[in-house]
Amino acid sequence: MKLDINVAGRSALTATLALALAACGGGGSSPPNAGPAPTSSASPSTAGPCSVANQIAFADDVLNDWYLFPNLLDNSVNQADFTTVQSFLDARVAPARAQSRDVGFTFATSIADENALIASGSSAGFGVRLSFDQINNRLFILEAFENAPGFAAGIDRGTEILAIGTDASNLQTVSSLLTNGGPGAVVDALGPSDAGITRVLRFAQADGTVLERSVAKADFSLDPVSDRYGAVIIQDGGRNVGYLNLRTFIVGSAADELRNAFQLFASNNVDELIMDFRYNGGGLVSVAETLGDLMGRDEIGSIFSQTVLRPERSDNNATRLFQNELNALQPDGLVLIGTSSTASASELVTNAMLPYVASSRIALVGSDTSGKPVGQFAFDLEDCDLRVRAVTFQTLNANNEGEYFTGLASVMPNTCEADDDFTMPLGDPNEASIATALDFLAGRSCTAISSDQGQIAQRAPASGMMAPDQPTAAQYQVPGLF
Known part of the structure; x- marks a missing residue:
């Protein structure tokens, strides 16, 4: 649906308002009752329809008209x-961030880049997830x-x-980079995420072999379900346990995979299912709904999730019911492997x-998750290739539960700490988190996740996903991607 934005003193710009039923990004259809488009309050003297001032004014109108927590602006x-849209958005939503309601969830990105990501998983870089050990100043591939x-260069x-x-x-x-400049120095040394950028990397493989290779960044497609380990049958105690490793919900083809x-x-x-989402930052809600349908064989017609907007936008609220899917299961046991990078969808x-699996x-299993029960709509200033992803809705389950802003550990009936x-x-069933998940499904005891866990649980005592200050569309959705 096309919406005209009236810019004072200049010709009208056009924006597309896409209802992105996506926790942490995505795309979809427009709200049925979107109402008038945001009207820019930029000064008529501002030069150019795509000036930073006009883009900031557009972002401000989006927040005023649609932001889920207007009292926290x-x-x-x-x-x-402000000289960038992102710095302006960060300042406007700071009160919500202080209450853990919007921790980097409202952001500006490129329409073209995100659409390419959704359509084909298109990205550019080395195609690895990086995590750094803050105590020992080491950098690992996850x-x-x-x-x-x-x-292809031997990095895994x-x-x-x-x-x-x-x-x-x-x-x-x-x-030396981490000691002298922190993670930012490593990001700078790796260079921009552009095809053709080449770096010489010295690295030690998991078996200790040290190699030095020149590696050129290239365009590649993000495969949401790995052909190596994305879907595996694990035999445990005579039982067949399904292991699913979904890397991201943002790629549209993930539903078919x-x-x-x-x-x-x-x-x-x-x-019995193990959903390994330890690095999954979310994506399309439509993909999440497909996954729900595949686990809801006996729940067709029951409530899967509810989408709730701020009161004056409540005519856009929606309820999604379980739908029929071929080969759907009704899991008797269900485990989520998560970390602080597990978010959103x-x-x-x-x-x-939660309402459909015995408590x-x-x-x-693992450590506590990000804590993102909210999602964004996409507000596009098309001529400027600007997409504002603003937090606009919260998702609830069939029991009207959805207040896990500090992470899922606060609402899960069982948690098991694991590296x-x-x-x-x-x-691999011997990997620590997977082994713990199998133990839970088999009825063996575990240690509950402590409430103060904030880091990704790893062998390194304090580590975190590497992230640039200005992430690409893919880096917003796929934590640690370079």
Whole structure:
């Protein structure tokens, strides 16, 4: 649906308002009762329809008209004080951020880049997830995408990056970069996420082999379900347990890949599932709904989730019911493997399933999740390639539950603390989090997740996903991606 934005003193701009039923991003249809488009309050003297001032004014109108927590906007913020849309958004939503209601969830991005990401998983870079050990100043690979340059160069889960340079003559050790400049220095050394950017990397593979390779960043497609470990049958105590590792909900093809995974599960009589979303930052709610349908064989017509907007936008509220899916299961046991990088649609699915799995048979394993029971609509200033992702709705389950702003551990009936053992492959039943998930499903005891866990649980005592100050559309949705 096209909406005209009337800009005072200038010709009208056009924006597309897409109802993105996506926790942490995505796309979809327009609200049925969107009403008039935001009207810019930018000064007529502002030069150019795509000037920073006009873009900031557009973002401000979006927040005023649609933001889920209007009472948590800082109305003292002056548009003229900012030189980027993102810095303005950060300032406006600071009160919500202080209450953990919007921790980086409202952001500005490129329409073209995000649409390409949704359509095909298109991204550019080495195709790896990076995590840094803040205490020992080390940099590890948590995951490598199979069709990307990093994996082709021999870099995979468990690899340690030792040094980075533009060529072999100017390698800088990661330890010195982190010691002298922190994570930002490593990000700078790796260079922008543009195809063709080349870096020489010295790295130690998981078996200790040290290699030095020149690796060029390239365009690649994010495969949401790995062909190596995305869908696996784990035999445990004579039971077939379905293991699903979904990397992201943001790629539209993830829905069909999930259907393929559940065909494997159905053919092996699976009724216990492990959903490994430890690095899944969310994405399309439509993909989350497909996953819910695939776990709701006996719940067709029951409430999967509810979408709730601010009171004056309540005519856009919606209820999603379970729908029929071929090869759907009704899990007797369900485990989410999570970390602080597990967010959004990952949490939505788990919360939505709480009413439909016996409380003794559902658990969160790993560490506490991000805590994002809200999602964004996309507000597009098309001619300027500006998309404002503003928090506009909260999701609730069939029991009207959805207040997990501090993480899912606060609402899960069972939690089991476990390391993210990146020395072991994903999908391996001996990996610490997967082994703990199997223990829970088998009825064995575990240690509950402590309430003060804020870091990604790993063998390194304090570590976190690497992230640039100005992430690409893919980096917003796929934590740690480079």
